[in-house]
Amino acid sequence: NAGVTQTPKFQVLKTGQSMTLQCAQDMNHNSMYWYRQDPGMGLRLIYYSASEGTTDKGEVPNGYNVSRLNKREFSLRLESAAPSQTSVYFCASRLRASNVLTFGAGSRLTVL
């Protein structure tokens, strides 16, 4: 049972490049989330998906897009990366009846 799987684990981009962070969960969870973690800022919610077919903005959505491809997968896309998007990105999922988030291992993104 893999839980929440994120790919890639590490990525270096140049300013203006695009990329997609992939997230998949095998726990049949309904809700999925994307957070970014920066020193001294804690975790900030970028986008979330309460259920398959729905997505909504969180605290810091600018510069990002998401797709809830199916119940298992929730991807985060940077269309034109900026140095301010250098961060560690975490995907998380939750069963509707549960209050606990299950996190992936994280993806460290550096934008030069």
Add this chain to the structure above:
Amino acid sequence: ELKVEQNPLFLSMQEGKNYTIYCNYSTTSDRLYWYRQDPGKSLESLFVLLSNGAVKQEGRLMASLDTKARLSTLHITAAVHDLSATYFCAVDNPSNTGNQFYFGTGTSLTVIP
């Protein structure tokens, strides 16, 4: 704007000592969560507090919730090195579009011999 504030941000404590981490939040939520993150790792759930006055204990850690004061505490008893980690509190903010979970800035705990 929902805010979740933790203090202290950094805590260095000797083994065997007691200390408390504080989490203040601005919403009327009555549900609060504590997570632990080891360096370079992901977050793991520690406690789920679902009502005013809730208290949960696991080993040397005890968490409590006062929804009227919008305050949660994480108390560490007789600290040991294995407790060195970053601790986050979080609140959930139900909305028409689903539950958003907001995290505090984290408290980086170092337990020294």
